[in-house]
Amino acid sequence: MEIIIKGLSKHYISEGKTVKALDHVDLVIPANEIFTLLGPSGCGKTTLLRCIVGLETPDEGEISIGGEIIWSRAKGIAIPTEKRGLGMVFQTYAIWPHMSVFDNIAYPLQIRGERKEVIREKVARTLRFVQLEGVEKRSATKLSGGQQQRVALARALVAEPKVILFDEPLSNLDAKLREETRKELRRFMGELDITAIYVTHDRVEALALSDTIAVMRNGHIIEKGSPQKIYFNADHRFVADFIGRANQIDAVVQDNLNGMTLVQTGMGVIQCLKRDLAAGSKATLCIRPEFIRITGQARSEGQNIVQGVVESLEFVGEVYEADIRIGQERLLARIDPDVTLHQGDEVSISLDPNHCLLLSA
Ligand code: ATP
Numbered sequence: 001m002e003i004i005i006k007g008l009s010k011h012y013i014s015e016g017k018t019v020k021a022l023d024h025v026d027l028v029i030p031a032n033e034i035f036t037l038l039g040p041s042g043c044g045k046t047t048l049l050r051c052i053v054g055l056e057t058p059d060e061g062e063i064s065i066g067g068e069i070i071w072s073r074a075k076g077i078a079i080p081t082e083k084r085g086l087g088m089v090f091q092t093y094a095i096w097p098h099m100s101v102f103d104n105i106a107y108p109l110q111i112r113g114e115r116k117e118v119i120r121e122k123v124a125r126t127l128r129f130v131q132l133e134g135v136e137k138r139s140a141t142k143l144s145g146g147q148q149q150r151v152a153l154a155r156a157l158v159a160e161p162k163v164i165l166f167d168e169p170l171s172n173l174d175a176k177l178r179e180e181t182r183k184e185l186r187r188f189m190g191e192l193d194i195t196a197i198y199v200t201h202d203r204v205e206a207l208a209l210s211d212t213i214a215v216m217r218n219g220h221i222i223e224k225g226s227p228q229k230i231y232f233n234a235d236h237r238f239v240a241d242f243i244g245r246a247n248q249i250d251a252v253v254q255d256n257l258n259g260m261t262l263v264q265t266g267m268g269v270i271q272c273l274k275r276d277l278a279a280g281s282k283a284t285l286c287i288r289p290e291f292i293r294i295t296g297q298a299r300s301e302g303q304n305i306v307q308g309v310v311e312s313l314e315f316v317g318e319v320y321e322a323d324i325r326i327g328q329e330r331l332l333a334r335i336d337p338d339v340t341l342h343q344g345d346e347v348s349i350s351l352d353p354n355h356c357l358l359l360s361a
Pocket of ligand 1 (some may be wrong): 044
């Protein structure tokens with residue numbers, strides 16, 4: 001179901017100061033997508049989620065789910081949490097330690113007063129879906145972290161919600177388990193026709209899981225788009241920087257030529273992916289470290305080929321990370337470990353114009 005948020009605001013008073021946790025947020029969350037709210041700590045992700053759930057009362061605005069208004073200050077509508085048709089999965093799993101896996105999952109159906117046979121059938125189906133058959137009699141807290149999170153997911157899904165909300169569900173798992181559980185979650189969600197809103201500050205999780213990512217800062221949605229759009233073609237400097245490591249270089253637009261935009265930088269003139277920016281305007285040239293190629297240790301010439309000196313070199317496993325001084329600029333590059341390089345080497349570097357992204361300054 002589609003979720004539409006209009007002009008949603010929420011403030012808190014903290015130590016005598018007003019904090020605008022949400023500042024007139026407008027957002028359309030398409031049906032049956034995994035939609036991620038991504039942003040640094042304190043940007044308002046959890047507040048937005050809690051307003052949708054009904055655990056927080058906004059100051060103003062409107063929220064509707066599947067065409068039904070669930071909250072509106074102006075229209076005086078406030079549907080209670082339990083009637084909003086939502087499932088929730090929290091960071092802490094929030095499963096009950098004194099209950100078995102079965103009872104944990106059955107709980108939402110029991111409080112709804114469903115018949116025993118219906119409960120048994122629905123819990124069995126959900127257990128199969130999250131691949132936890134055979135452990136239903138175990139105490140939920142005797143399971144591994146990943147299994148406990150699957151119990152939490154099953155409990156959220158068993159009541160067949162219209163929308164499922166995840167608040168940093170993987171952040172209590174260690175790195176390896178987090179990766180495995182992330183893949184599982186993606187697979188589970190892909191099999192369901194359900195809208196999911198996923199809150200995280202982990203950019204890899206957001207990139208790997210989402211159909212759409214909305215990046216938040218200071219109570220605002222700064223930008224939204226597919227993971228590829230946000231990573232490769234962000235419109236905002238903050239977004240490009242937050243989603244992954246990026247070299248950001250001051251530039252002045254010179255010209256638009258042959259479907260490319262030329263900019264003047266401290267490394268000379270660079271050809272970039274075309275952006276509608278007027279000649280003379282200031283911009284930021286953004287190049288991800290993985291798109292910087294060392295073309296050779298001998299001097300070479302050509303379009304977007306610049307000369308630099310290796311200032312530092314660090315082996316980080318699958319690649320070397322090198323700081324390369326080019327004129328007044330310094331670029332971080334990720335370099336194939338097969339390339340033999342030493343600190344102080346002079347190198348020629350090629351910058352693929354299709355990965356030279358221009359952002360408004
Ligand atoms: P995190 O990733 O750290 O959970 P977040 O993006 O989810 O952060 P929120 O928890 O929504 O951010 O908080 C947004 C802002 O509102 C922050 O400045 C936070 O300190 C403030 N805030 C949130 N809840 C309260 C509260 N109950 N009382 C006072 N201030 C609050």
